[in-house]
Amino acid sequence: MIKLHATLLLLFCSLFSQAQNDIKQYKTYFATGSYEGKNILVLRQFKQATQQSYLIVNPETLETQIINSQQVVLKPITFQEFGISLKNTPYYKALQTARQQSLHLQDAGITHGFPKEKGITLTIDLCPSHKPLDRNIFTALIAAFQKEERPVPLALSITGKFMLGHADDIRWLQRLQKSGELDITWTNHTYNHHYNPKAPLNINFLMEPGTDLNFEILGLEQAMIERGLLPSVFFRFPGLVSNQKLVDQVTSYGLIPIGSDAWLAKGQSSHAGSLVLIHGNGNEPIGVKDFIKLLATEKATINQQQWLLYDLRSSVKNEFK
Numbered sequence: 001m002i003k004l005h006a007t008l009l010l011l012f013c014s015l016f017s018q019a020q021n022d023i024k025q026y027k028t029y030f031a032t033g034s035y036e037g038k039n040i041l042v043l044r045q046f047k048q049a050t051q052q053s054y055l056i057v058n059p060e061t062l063e064t065q066i067i068n069s070q071q072v073v074l075k076p077i078t079f080q081e082f083g084i085s086l087k088n089t090p091y092y093k094a095l096q097t098a099r100q101q102s103l104h105l106q107d108a109g110i111t112h113g114f115p116k117e118k119g120i121t122l123t124i125d126l127c128p129s130h131k132p133l134d135r136n137i138f139t140a141l142i143a144a145f146q147k148e149e150r151p152v153p154l155a156l157s158i159t160g161k162f163m164l165g166h167a168d169d170i171r172w173l174q175r176l177q178k179s180g181e182l183d184i185t186w187t188n189h190t191y192n193h194h195y196n197p198k199a200p201l202n203i204n205f206l207m208e209p210g211t212d213l214n215f216e217i218l219g220l221e222q223a224m225i226e227r228g229l230l231p232s233v234f235f236r237f238p239g240l241v242s243n244q245k246l247v248d249q250v251t252s253y254g255l256i257p258i259g260s261d262a263w264l265a266k267g268q269s270s271h272a273g274s275l276v277l278i279h280g281n282g283n284e285p286i287g288v289k290d291f292i293k294l295l296a297t298e299k300a301t302i303n304q305q306q307w308l309l310y311d312l313r314s315s316v317k318n319e320f321k
Helices: 002-021 079-086 090-100 135-145 160-165 167-178 213-226 244-251 285-297 299-303 312-320
Strands: 023-035 038-048 051-057 064-068 074-076 118-126 152-158 182-188 231-235 275-279 307-309
Touching: 023 051, 023 079, 023 213, 038 213, 064 231, 079 090, 090 244, 090 312, 118 312, 135 152, 135 167, 135 182, 135 285, 135 299, 135 307, 152 160, 152 307, 152 312, 160 167, 160 213, 167 182, 182 213, 182 312, 213 231, 213 244, 231 312, 275 285, 285 299, 299 307
Parallel strands: 118 152, 118 275, 118 307, 152 182, 182 231
Antiparallel strands: 023 038, 023 074, 038 051, 051 064
16 A cells, blocks of 8 residues: 555656646747846747746857746847847847858758867757667767867757657756766757658658648747757758748747758768768768767867867857857
């Protein structure tokens, strides 16, 4: 009987904890204000545990944060009004540049970082996959930069399907982030990441007819926050495929599309300031192998702090400040 009561208590606590994390009324909401002495832009509004909260961004640093409504006084604005109060900020400049660099079917948005010396900005995509996370990428990074750069900065393009199907892997990454081994910028890569291998690109991925873009973006963000992940202001198109209309739609959510000028598995080599793309979902062993080889090649310059990894937020900020 005691064991039964204990089991029921644990079940109740688990359900109560889940209820506390559940988010309601998650939506796009734009407003400006001041928080802790700095100008901020509100991107989202939602309720969690009956408390109204906001997802905000510092337009100077591109750092995001979640705060409750009692911590700030806001002035609601429209997306069209961004340019009035934010036009000189790195965030707005990057957003505008990403919209203008969207003429091609593939690789729209920001594709190159801003190097102080030699080095790259690493982005790792976690597309839906039945295979486990390539943990050796992260352990290799930590080992390579343990003396020169801790925590190691990287951007993870997360999908909802990978997140829900790989809960242990996500918790493992969160532990590395909490312990100070990694500094992760969580990038929106859509909830479902639809892909039809038989369909041409112009009706594939997010351009597949019937796609619910609002759910793909906001549904993922909500699921991320419920699991303790902090959404950034960055977005990566599945397959790097888009068109002008789609780019305009994505940026209207306040998200900055990022592409890549060095997708290693496709034979694209990296150079100073590259936005390097590899997949950590177990489906791209060639790209992972090439990246670990790149780390070995640059070992001497890493030890001399002449070849480093750059934080995506800082890289974009420095490019547009």
